[in-house]
Amino acid sequence: MAGLWPRIGGGNARKRCADALYRGLMAAALSPEPYESGVVADDLEHRMQMVTIHAALLAWQLPKRPEPALKALPDLLHARVMDGFDAAMREMGVGDASIARKVRGLAEHYYGLGGAVVTALEGDAAALEGALEEILCRNGVAGPEGSAALAAHFAALAGRFREQGSDAFLEGNAPWEPYPATSRPSVAKASGAS
Template identity: 35%
Template sequence: MFGLLRRRPHERTGFELYSAAVAAAREPWAFAVLGVPDSLAGRFDLISMHVALLIRRLRADPDPRGALLGQAVFDAMFADMDVNLREMGVGDMSIGKRVKGLWEAWHGRTLAYEAALDAGDSPALAAAISRNIFAGHAAADAAGPQALAAYAEALAAALAAQPLAGLLSGQLRFPPTPGDIVP
């Protein structure tokens, strides 16, 4: 019985890192400058990108605590999604189905972003961002997705340079607002 009351490894730090990723995803430049739709879907997609890159960094660490912390960030994201759906009035009976749909969307996007980053393929990353984040929106000209892809590449590099010890203590630094990266 008392085992049920224990926290999972890195739970608090996972929420701290997730919260930092959400704050970075809410920076107004992506909406105002790049034309990311300021909607539930647009915000979800930016949060998804930031969290996917953070988890990618944590999973890549040779220290097994990196993968555990990555799982804690993932758990924090989907616990937050559950809470947000409930706050928006989604009924208890459909929460599981909605969260599963969000997970599937996040997972597909993550695979596309990771494949492009791992291959060093900037055009493929911009295409994935265009398809997912700018899908069906007139503002999805080449400049927005390319600029966001450049930011994602800078973000991946910045995350890779951060030591696991800092991440384990909840310290996460995002690159500055990418005004100087926009092509």
């Protein structure tokens, strides 16, 4: 464990770790399965909501770790996500005159939805899927027909995050699984399966 401190200890090492975790959360949030299956609408708003929920999983789990370096990463991740939202808006042609207002609105939704997800994750584990399903429906992330499956996916990811050792997070790796992740290994989608 002591060998990891030089890699994560300095500002550049923390930034590299946060960037690696960010790349993983973006790959997981933007993986095509929930969009292609119709569970989540394939548009910018819903993709940003999926990024928010994936970021909330990291923001919930990293501060629970004993390593000070991991406790500091959520702020770097939040900044990276906001920079990504800003870049996406600019790519869509949003001009400088209105970008601040639009990004402010995105930030309010990001922290509101993310906070609701973290509150659910901190609550009763037995009620987690129901709480997540209610959040997904209330925020329009998924409709009633897909919200239960998506909630089960995020609950399964939360279980994997709880079980993941700190070393993997320190190396910039989080236990993302493609949709639909389940808490029952016998029904988990096999890697490379179609």
